[in-house]
Amino acid sequence: MSSFKSPISLATSGDGGGDRVGLSHRASGEVHVIVGPMFAGKTTALLRRVKAESNSGRSVAMIKSSKDTRYAINSVVTHDGTKFPCWALPNLMSFRQKFGADAYDKLDVIGIDEAQFFDDLYDFCCKAADLDGKTIVIAGLDGDYLRRSFGSVLDIIPIADSITKLTARCELCGKRAFFTLRKTGETKTELIGGSDVYMPVCRQHYVNGQVVVVAVQNVLKPCSKIQSDSHMEEVAVV
Ligand SMILES: [Zn+2]
Numbered sequence: 024m025s026s027f028k029s030p031i032s033l034a035t036s037g038d039g040g041g042d043r044v045g046l047s048h049r050a051s052g053e054v055h056v057i058v059g060p061m062f063a064g065k066t067t068a069l070l071r072r073v074k075a076e077s078n079s080g081r082s083v084a085m086i087k088s089s090k091d092t093r094y095a096i097n098s099v100v101t102h103d104g105t106k107f108p109c110w111a112l113p114n115l116m117s118f119r120q121k122f123g124a125d126a127y128d129k130l131d132v133i134g135i136d137e138a139q140f141f142d143d144l145y146d147f148c149c150k151a152a153d154l155d156g157k158t159i160v161i162a163g164l165d166g167d168y169l170r171r172s173f174g175s176v177l178d179i180i181p182i183a184d185s186i187t188k189l190t191a192r193c194e195l196c197g198k199r200a201f202f203t204l205r206k207t208g209e210t211k212t213e214l215i216g217g218s219d220v221y222m223p224v225c226r227q228h229y230v231n232g233q234v235v236v237v238a239v240q241n242v243l244k245p246c247s248k249i250q251s252d253s254h255m256e257e258v259a260v261v
Pocket of ligand 1 (some may be wrong): 194
């Protein structure tokens, strides 16, 4: 007649667990979320934040999805060539083990890029921020090319300290762009691509998407013109 099993077992006595969590002496964790369409500078913002933390003496690590391997596997890269070493992983729960338990314990800040690809985002953030006292900074797409919720990025809003929605610039009119338009008629579920496949658009041009896709195909042909200044991020849209 004991069992009141909490799903989260804190440092109780019993099975020799000892100090598994040690909540008392840890700093409180934080969760910060950066969302927006493709080419909005999410990765740049994430890197800036993580670097600032590093510069102020905190121990940092960066994680990205191993799904997108078009660019450097072990670094996060922005369009302006800024690089940061990272762990490319299929899921987040494997991070602690891969990184090493001792090293993980000393870690203050964890950056996560392409967060829409991680199915275990919510569980990881809960554990890392609530129990382990980490500051988590997440960058990801809030919506896919059909403006549907993407992965579990929106699921972490309720556990976030702050949410920042960045905008890009509409490639057709220059206004602020909130959405990602797929330029091609491709409808398969997962399509990884950069500015050859996707572009940021304002609401009006998103709504007129079909017309736009045709127009762009005519102007663009295989993609040379519109590649100038919008390579902020290369991530996939489902
Ligand atoms: Zn527009």
